[in-house]
Amino acid sequence: MLKKLLAGYRAAPNSFDELLDASKQPREHWRAMLASLAKESPQTMRQRLEAVESQIRENGVTYNVYADTKGMQRPWDLNVLPLILPHDEWTGIEAAVVQRATLLNRILGDVYGEQSMLREGLLPPALIHGHAGFLRPAHGIKHEGNVALHFYAVDLARAPNGQWWVVADRTQAPSGAGYALENRAVIARTFPDQLRDLKVQDLAGFFSRMRDSLAHWGRQCAANGGVPLRGSESPLIVLLTPGPYNETYYEQAYLARYLGLPLVEGSDLTVRGGIVWLKTLSGLQRVHVIMRRVDDDFCDPLELRTESALGVAGLTEAVRLGNVLIANSLGSNLLESGALLGFLPALCKRLLGEPLKMPSVATWWCGEPAALEQVLANLDQLVIKSSFPQLRQVSLFGQDLSGEARSALIARMRANPRNYVAQELVRLSQSPVWKASAPTGLNACAVGLRVYACATPGGYVVMPGGLTRVATGPDSRVIAMQRGGSSKDTWVQARAQAGTHRPHSRTTTSKDLIRDDTHLSSRMAENLFWLGRNTERCDNIARLMRITLHVLFNVSPQERGTEWATVKALCAWFQLIETPDKEALQRQSQVSGQSQGQTQSSPAVVGWSDTRIEAALLLAVVSPDVPGLASQQQQLYSTASQLRERLSADNWRALNRMLQRSAKSKAQQTPAEAMSALDEAAASLMTLSGFALDGMTRDLGWSFLSIGRRLERLQFQTLVLQRALAMEADGGLDWLLELSDSIVTYRSRYRAQSEWLPVLDLLLLDSSNPRSVLFQMAGILKSLDKLALSYGSCGETLLLPLKNALLALDPDEDLYCANPALISLLQRINHASVELSQLISARFFSYTASDDQAKGAA
């Protein structure tokens, strides 16, 4: 079996092979894994591959690709087989990474401090003063504990002789650690036994140490600001993201959720009096630590890059005052320059008094005339990169260039030699991968390893694992997720005699318990409100479409009652069966302005033929370009994307599953397919509501979600009931019960044909029916009460008198078709709900209205 497994595995002659040794025998640390793989049937293996893929898909692990205009999000690619590193080998890597992080931190401190390295001639001035990433406003900033590099990643490659080399340093805001966590979570389900048997080290400890260290320095910042934290208070640490369009947004949301940090955008923060504050519903909360994923110069539009919309004006000043810790420190991007690599051995001797433990891949900075000539003479063996990451140039392989392209590059290099570095080609090691396309055996692919370290008050600590990247793009010389690379989990083995016991330290006492989300930002509250509204809106649209299609397919035109006209008119109201004109589209987008057009009739639609209506509805199921199910689902998804770190994994999975199903069916649908798509959508939305009901804590965020949902439903129900009451008295009422998801209740109670009095009672006044108007009003009032405890009253006076009017109705006297007083009451409730929505927006989310930051220079 083992033979069969390895039959197709070709170790490249001039590369190191992670699996096989020189005599083509499996290496010691791979034997157990291979043995268990060999025992498995192809079916089991295929199931494993599928399980990995479906977990990635359902968890919605994505990587945004800038160049990819069609479907910007690409699913994360994870190969099922890990990279395994034995303990002894890892010890060497770990020591080298600790040393390198320590060295780079010292360099950073010097460049932004005394600059003694320039005086001593250890670094050419051009590398600093000519570096596009040297952030002058960050010069002179004092760093807590002399740490400027809090979180560090390094890209490693293994040479043919087995030695590890450094290819690049990531010092600004290293990405990928969250993906490494996610990879482990997925693979741990696939190979739980092997993970245990091989004594693979756990990753969680690394992240808690990182968090604790940031908190430690955050405390000092609090003291600097003159308001030290009391013993039991924890500093507020936030994760600053550039937003959902960033390539690694998924990872940022994942990390924020994993570390329990608020994920904030620049506009969620403000600087007042040299202190950074988070805008929350309960007012401004002081921020002590910002873990950032925003680039250096984008962090502050006031002192750094003026046109940045991602940063926080005044942040540099707050950092300078020592009132906030920013990790990594401003200006740390400087060290990502490949031009530094050649100077590190001498700097290491000088600054740390010891030789550099792990070499960098041979790199020449063309700013030195001798180096330039040598580089040009050996262009074929080299890859030419930009010295400064800010210049955003693509790496070029000398051997790929001929003729004009080659002379153009040489001319550019001669004109601005400082901007170029040349690096020796790296011959990457190979590691086994198992692909779904070749399920019977293993293949060899080139791999590179990204290792992470974090600063702690006691020095650097390395994550026992990493992100292994696999070159699956067309060019195996380049490993870049942007170019479609794949990844692997990285297994670092513990010492052979180590037990599997994981120490569980307890640091929380009852004093630390937090029972409410005091850090709920205004933006988050707004997003939750809209998540509630959009989920409900999606559900309403799905139900309306389902009812209409049901009539079309199952009831012949002669048998349709007078209610058919009302159903069609409702479809027209929601623009499902009308080519939307511009004005109508505007009305749709003014989400809260629904009441304005209520009296409008759509005579044109009434005369539409069945075929025309059917075609329009079938289109509305699948096309995101017209109002309908698909476009509502997209809206819902985009709102949910803003809330990733608040939604549980299960919640997100349910949402993703629904969208993936609808994405699969882009083509023209048959009536049966459309009906089943609508059924599935309704079921999925039910699941989502279930999560909201059962899975979320009843905190303030939940109140906003709940108000959003109830308001949307209240608007819909009052609209539909008004239309229904205006029907001919002999119109059927089953559609109304279906639309309100109350038909089962009705049938079980009355076991009879639907009639006005019981139907209206059920849909208006029955406080136990979660679809009734009274139920929505009571629910909203209850949530408003809860908000009032924290923020004072807001808008309940709009609803209270109407609720009383509703309660005062006499079923015998008032609940009949076409009752003008009833129609008018419903209209007033509808108007009040629109007004309440506006009131809540103005009161709690209003900062977005004035969010247009303007910048000026004079």
Add this chain to the structure above:
Amino acid sequence: MSNLPLANSAPVRYRVIHETHYVYQFPVTLSQQYLHLTPRSFEYQQTESQAIRIDPQQEHFLDARDYFGNHTRNITITESHKELLVHAESTVLLSPRPGLGQIKGSMPWEALVQMLQQIRSPATLEAVRYLYDSPHIQCGSELAGYARDSYSPGRPHLDAALDLTQRIFDDFEFDETATEISTPLAEVLKGRRGVCQDFAQLMIGCLRSLGLSARYVSGYILTHPPAGQPRMIGADASHAWVSVFCPQLGWVDFDPTNRCLVQSEHITLGWGRDFSDVTPLRGVVLGGGEQELQVRVTVIPCAEELAGTTSLAHSSAG
């Protein structure tokens, strides 16, 4: 060079008023401004008094020095406002600078290029801060080519700088409509039009493209009213020129907009690599909508003030 002004021998005192007035379409609820409005003191200039008044009043301010040693002030205004007035007023005393006679006989420019590459003295370490590309100045062969007509082999570098100053004045036309803050140097070089800021940055680009250090100086210049007429208050403007590194004399300033070696009519606010390092006022406001900006600068020789030849009605501007 006969038409370049000759050296002044006595110190001169000036009063400078720099007013910036924003009018916004909608109320501004939060305004954060980063100011470079305090003249720095150095070898040829003493700042004797300085005050910045903000209307509406700032809630918070912080004074500091930037990387280049310039004075900065961060202000935050939290009071809602539709107009913002920043009134900066200073008195400075200028001492005589080296004149045309003294800048003769400087070292050959190629030797200076070598020196900047190889010597690590405090002065050269300071000079190399201004040797490379900066946000608004990208070096290139076109700029070097233009410069080479002045920098002929072996020519003393300050002679060449004076010649370059003159050529830029002759070859380029002052045109306020031709460029904006963001107009790239290559375009200025091609269009041969611009304002003081463009000419200064162009000259700096020329020098750096050859391997010479040059910095951007932000400040004010004394203007001369037509004979017999009083000085107009607020009619002056911010100005910019070039400072060239010289190992013997320190930094020597040239003004390509006025074709002159800087003497005692240029008041320095601060210096940096280019405009972006020393923008007098830059800010971020919340709200505001459209905005209108008016800048009024007045430079008054104090001797003139004593003599009463200037109408001191500048309070009308505030």
